[in-house]
Amino acid sequence: MRLDPLSLKLFISVVELGTIAAAAEREHLAAAAVSKRISELEETLRIRLLIRTNKGIRPTPAGMELSTMARRALHELDEIAVHMREYAVGLRGFIRVQANISAITQFLPDDIKRFLAEYPNVQVDLEEKITSTIIKSVADNAADVGIFSGEATGYDVEVFPYREDVLALVVPAGHPLTDKPGFRFADALDYDFIGLHRGSAINRVLTNAANDEKRNIRLKVQCTGFDALCFMVNSGLGVGVLPLELAQRYSVMFDFRIIPLSEAWARRKIQLCVRAFDALPTAAKLFVHHLGKPLEAEPGHGKAMAR
Structure with missing residues (x-):
């Protein structure tokens, strides 16, 4: 049974x-066209829907229920059309x-909050x-947008700049490195490190920095997050490295000292990647634009994004 x-x-009506x-x-x-439609509707449903009299038409009980x-x-059909239009223009999606932990803890909370304030019916x-x-x-289409530190080598993805951060060493209060003149990262390699989980950027x-010094990092403990790393450093188990901005935030809660790292590698690029910007759903395109306006693709990593 199909109802038109x-x-x-x-x-x-x-x-x-x-x-x-x-x-x-x-x-x-034409009145004849309307009458034909009503007759076909009654034939399809196999029930009388209207009572015709010389004073007009009134619905049967079945007709009242059908009305x-x-x-x-029809309202539901209208809602479908409205929602699909909203998906098409990015109002829904x-x-x-x-994203890696550095992007999540430093930049994404505020950026996502502002995006969702503008597009409240989009889910991230x-x-x-x-x-x-x-x-x-991202390359396998298991994610629409990736946010990472470093370079995207070996994969066919489009890469765009997002933010930068600077790494810093955190050491327990009273640690010998706190007041060391002319401090270099190589000096820290004499001490035990608290590291992040395996594979972290x-x-x-x-x-790599230790390899450049022909040294090894003495990893005492590996943690799953920056807060756990700070707890371990605070307890005196070792020294650690985390983004300077986060170190400054955590310093309010922990009794450790922050030593900025002056080496070039300590300034990191945090980047976005997508499989193909032009093929993204509209909401994802708006999200990428929101994270960095205007955005341009990094040389050698795909096409530039249209502004």
Whole structure:
């Protein structure tokens, strides 16, 4: 059984106006066309819907029930059209985002809050992952947007600049490095480190820096987050490295000292990647634009984003 929305609309008009002629005039159709539609509707449903008299038309009990249900059904169809239009222009949507811990703890909370204030019917599904997983997920279309530190090498993705951060060493209060003249990162390699979880971007940067000094990092403990790292440093288990902005925030809660790192590698680029900007859902395009306006693709990493 197939019910035609136009026939239901005409039926409602007939019930509301009481005559086929009046309904035909309202809907800009011939009266014969409206009458044919109503007859076909009764034939399809195999029940009499209208009682025709010389004073006009009135609905049967089944007709009254159909009138109520038809209004509800047509309203639902209108809602579908409205919602689909909202998806098409980005007012509704679902965005799969993967980001590393540095982006999540420093920049994304405020950025996502401002975005959702502008697009309240968009849902952002945010997952914390390590950089290598983020880039692979975007390349495999398991995420719409990736936010990571470092470079996206070996994958066919488009990369755009997002933010920068600076790394700093945090040490327990009274640590010998606190007042060391001419401090360099190499000086910290004499001490035990508290590191982040395996595969983190900061661990990779520190390992490379130690390799440049032909040294190894003595990892005492590995943690899953910056707050746990701060607890470990605060207890005197070792020294750690985290973004300077976060170190300053955590210093209010913990009794440790912050030592800025002056090496070039301590200034990091945090970037966005997408599989193909032009193929993104509208809401995801708006989200990428929101995170960095105007954005341009990094040289050698795909096309520039249209402004």
